[in-house]
Amino acid sequence: MSPLLDDAEVPERVRRALTKEARRQQRRIENAKKTAAKVRNEHGGKDWRLKNGLCRQRDGNRCVFRCQSQRLGVQVHHWRRTVGAGGKNDLIGLVCLCAWCHDGAHTGRISRGQIRDALLALHPHLAAELGEGA
Ligand SMILES: [Zn+2]
């Protein structure tokens, strides 16, 4: 006898669970694609190169959360508003994040408030410019 199960022998509830998992997997892939597209969209524009460089200079080209590992690289993120949502490349709205934190900022693992606090901890003088709220 074959050690493999015949399709007809797979219980219905197992089959349903497998289908559900496959759909979940598919959703994860779709979400990752959307995140990548968002990141691409907000990192364009005329003065992006200039502001990108200034932001890296201000933050010491390190994640503002001062993550130990910079192995995955440091990226500049629009933490206040994405360009797609009408945001501008104003230096105050940009922040250096490591790839892990950048992903967190786009998936909601890291909030705007947390980024704001990290930015202010590094650069207290920005408080006046930021005012109350983000
Ligand atoms: Zn970003």
Ligand SMILES: [Zn+2]
């Ligand atoms: Zn980080």
